[in-house]
Amino acid sequence: MFGANELGQTLSVGELSKRSGVPVSAIHFYEEKGLIKSWRTEGNQRRFPRGMLRVVAIIKAAQSVGFSLLEIAETLKLLPQDRSPSQADWQKISTKWKKDLEERITHMTKLKDQLNSCIGCGCLSLKECPLRNPKDRLAKKGPGAALL
Ligand code: FES
Incomplete structure (x- = not known):
């Protein structure tokens, strides 16, 4: 998920948690369920591309309107895997969810x-x-x- 051009600015799990407003435990849970992905540094620390903030925001929005994690995972598969979700991507997803x-x-x-x-x-x-x-x-x- 996400290309090399988006890997310049990365976030630790703590930074992703703080900036998204989602507890670290939930970030780990999302990763365990395959909704988000990270990679490990040589020091074995999780790193996330900055664009993962938008993915987490989409997950939270979906949960707030009652979609299950399984349904969210299916929808996230429709997103481009080489970059963070754009405004147009969100339009497409939110339109689908409204339907x-x-x-x-x-x-x-x-x-x-x-x-x-x-x-x-x-x-x-x-x-x-x-x-x-x-x-x-x-x-x-x-x-x-x-x-x-
Ligand atoms: S309980 Fe009688 S119609 Fe449902």
């Missing part, structure tokens, strides 16, 4: 509506409850017991 969130909101709204039909019902029927049997054809006709 993903809209799909989630639609799905959650549908689940909420189905749950509304369960309130006061209590059948928990595999045959009739859309939450118990979400792929049921009858569920497409709307929430609640359709055969009553």
Whole structure:
């Protein structure tokens, strides 16, 4: 991750933590999960390219809107690996995430509506409850017991 032209200014894990506002333990965790990468000096100290600050900022932004580390890792793979993320990269990622969130909101709204039909019902029927049997054809006709 990142080319030689971005390696001139490097940060220790402590500097990356201080400047990003993310605890050192979280930086280590991100690295362990493959979200960020460092290399070791001859003295075995971790060094990060300065541009890693933007990657960490993207990770934090993604976490704040509810994306999992696995989802974040998948998205980070779409970024150029030879330089820090640009404004255009962020535009692309944030647009994708907005679309993903809209799909989630639609799905959650549908689940909420189905749950509304369960309130006061209590059948928990595999045959009739859309939450118990979400792929049921009858569920497409709307929430609640359709055969009553
Ligand atoms: S409990 Fe879900 S429809 Fe009855």
